[in-house]
Amino acid sequence: MDAHDAALARLIDQVKSALSARAPLDICGGGTKRFYGEAPAGAPLDVRPLSGITSYEPTELVVTARAGTPLRDLEAALAERGQCLPFEPPRFAPGGTVGGMVAAGLSGPARAGVGSVRDHVLGVTLLNGRAEILTFGGQVTKNVAGYDVSRLIVGSLGILGVICEASLKVLPVSVATETLSFEWDEGRSLDTVSRWATQPLPINATAWHAGRLSVRLAGARAAVEAACQRLGGERLESGAAHAWWLSVRDHSAEFFSLGEERLARGEALWRLSVPSVAAALALPGEQFIEWGGAQRWWRTTATPDVVREAAARSGGHATLIRGKDRVEVFAPLSAVLMRVHQGLKQAFDPARIFNPGRLYAGL
């Protein structure tokens, strides 16, 4: 990045002032994911002026965009060339940015099939807590020069620095896509999806909710057609299927909404990340299962301890996504991992000005 860029220069100045005043900054983009993580604190640092696609070479399968670039603009530019962000980052609301996508590190329905946002980040330019501009990784898919800091930044919720620019691996949109639907209970769906995972099938996404399993196939036309024949089920009309997967991706589906009434009942929305083959979880409330069984959303009145224990027993962890109170959103870390986290915070942001407490208290 060019340090003489006006928007970047202004960000650097803001960070320098915050440093001298020891005043925390709350790094903001479109504000579409402010509900996620511990409560934001500090003076807003708006990265949206730092906007625009810096380079895009479809034949390289790489796009580089500045942090404030609207996600919608990026996805539109890719779509024009028949490409996409294959990990389907959830948007939640209009206005999200590339920086926010990387900082939150959340991936959509296709994650189990194609990998996560972390898997697709190739490089990041970061403004650290010493007001230095640093670039890690690059624009090539194979790169092991130095530690993989760009991927450490993914999902860091801004606690290590301001993401200024990111390079992402992109992929061609699949030639063919079909969605199959099965009226199956949870047990049968989990078992079958696990069995399918051991076979060479072009499964791109799965979702189970309220007695219905949906399976999205994506790939070469012949492969998708052959898989449709083999798996059976009911084939969904493509427009309706597309809209439905979007509602899962962006949490606009009814299951994910947590209105006044549900909140009043004490419900919270949890994300349980567990091994895909984990047995059915028994919590009070309603469940939505994705990623071949590896991501299980629960809308439940169970206490955080009960939810966490259920996740841990299965070999996973639980994150509070939406609820009345935001306390200990993320599963607690072991003492040794917390020490490493503190060491990394110290290394990147010694004055602790960036998004303090957003990931864990004290960081």
Place this chain on the structure above:
Amino acid sequence: MHTVKDTEPAAAHPSRTMRQADVVAALAEVLPRAAILFRHEDTAPFECDALTAYRTSPMVVVLPETHAQVAAILKICHKMAVPVVARGAGTGLSGGATPHHTGVVLSLAKFNKLKIDPASCTAIAQCGVRNLAISEAAAPHGLYYAPDPSSQIACTIGGNVAENSGGVHCLKYGLTLHNVLKVRGFMVDGEPVEFGSQALDAPGLDLLSIVIGSEGMLAVTTEVTVKLIPKPLLARCIMASFSDIESAGAAVASVIAHGIIPAGLEMMDKAMTAAVDAFVHADYDLTAAAILLCESDGTPEEVEEEITRMESVLKEAGASRIEVSRDEAQRLKFWSGRKNAFPASGGISPDYMCMDSTIPRKRLAEMLRAIQQMEVKYSLRCVNVFHAGDGNLHPLILFDAEDADEMRRCEKFGADILETSVRLGGTVTGEHGVGVEKLNSMCVQFSEAEREQFLGVKRAFDPLELLNPGKVIPTLHRCAEYGKMHVRRGMLPFPELPRF
């Protein structure tokens, strides 16, 4: 190679001898005597990894068999402030496992237990398990472990984690990073630790990402949970010949531009195919200036559809000859040449130095031309084999290490390739790691502040800098002495200043 850079018998330094006696005595409290090597003749096999030009005699080598022993060794070394260099099969090409003169080599070769869980498509492999052994054990279940570095018959999964190893199928299936769920091991002080989880993610910062590829500098890996994927029902490979390097390079970009992600996409130049053919008879077109190997895998329907598309794109890009593998035997024959490129180069030259930079695919032809000019400039031959699909180059510079001047020219040639790669928007190492070999080139790719940030990461895990010290991150002093300017994406700092 035969060059010896730093082999000093222990007796040469009285203080080192005393230190050695103290460390051996402390280790003897927790290890059987046979698991501690310290006599020069016993430690000699550990003096180098596959980068044999760099050798250092380790003070002590330990061969633990249990996790408890590893923890105890690390506790002792931490308490006595002894550097520790973890080591797997020693197949690394960048000197990542080069011992420390006053340190302990922690050989983890005995950690070779492997458990395949076909139901969850995972395997739990101790760090000393060989890469290929995982796929072999998973094969009866129709599964395999995707990353396949050329050294896969010998290299270990622990080493793969340290280097974030790739292979010929990364374009479609990713690197080690994309295929590992969890790493278990120990912090420098012997405390047990886990990065990642059995699930697809773990809470907090993504420490698994930074541990993978950290060249043994952040923690000691003893067990790795890897993802297994269903073995494709069919794979077929196209060998396409090109009469000039430029069109071969352009063909690579064209395949990707058509929305095709081949399972493998490799390029070899004429000098390389000649060397390889003499070594294994891979049926290559020896008249072509360059050949591409382009593989499709999946269901039979998928492969047929993709091979047809690949053929037409390659023809359009000017391929002078196209041959599609008839059967599995011929496909493996095509690959046998590629996989034997390194040993074949050993057959035509006393020594070779393998480079590993990555550049954007569209700069391939430009890079090859630059290398041709360097061959003249340094009066050395270079044969080229590329993971073209992901822009990862392995030029092999041929030289004779017995000839000091050739050795010196070879090092300059190598540095020139790496600096050119950075200038073309690439990186100095795609998959072999920095180790000790590319320390100088790190000065070119990263600014002082970036290198300082790497050191900060190192200290967050290992405050006393005892794990594999001296690797990956060059000191400020070293960079100053190397005297090369830091370049980024073709931009020198202070572009307005004249340079000669």
